[in-house]
Amino acid sequence: MSKNNANKFSPEVRERAVRLVQEHRADYPSLWLAVESIAPKIGCSSQTLLTWVKRQEIDSGKREGLTTSERDELKRLQRENKELRRANDILRTASAFFAQAELDRKFKL
Known part of the structure; x- marks a missing residue:
């Protein structure tokens, strides 16, 4: 995630976007398709939203990696x-x- 995107979107918007992906993930055959569907509604790129989702999964212990x-x-x-x-x-x-x-x-x- 670039610094521009980190500053462009408030933490609340990022949390809401990630929550939307998690809530609608089952409606799509893959995580990427869920992200691609929701990203334009938030106004960010699909890659940015995917990064936010992965970061949240790491922070919550659902995915391996260093927490924030x-x-x-x-x-x-x-x-x-x-x-x-x-x-x-x-x-x-x-x-x-x-x-x-x-x-x-x-x-x-």
């Missing part, structure tokens, strides 16, 4: 890890700089 909260935590930890790696690189470079400066100073005495 687990995904958010993973993203947060990845950002933190990236920031820590950057900080370590800066500290390593600074340490090497100051070590070299100390060596240069000792030889000049």
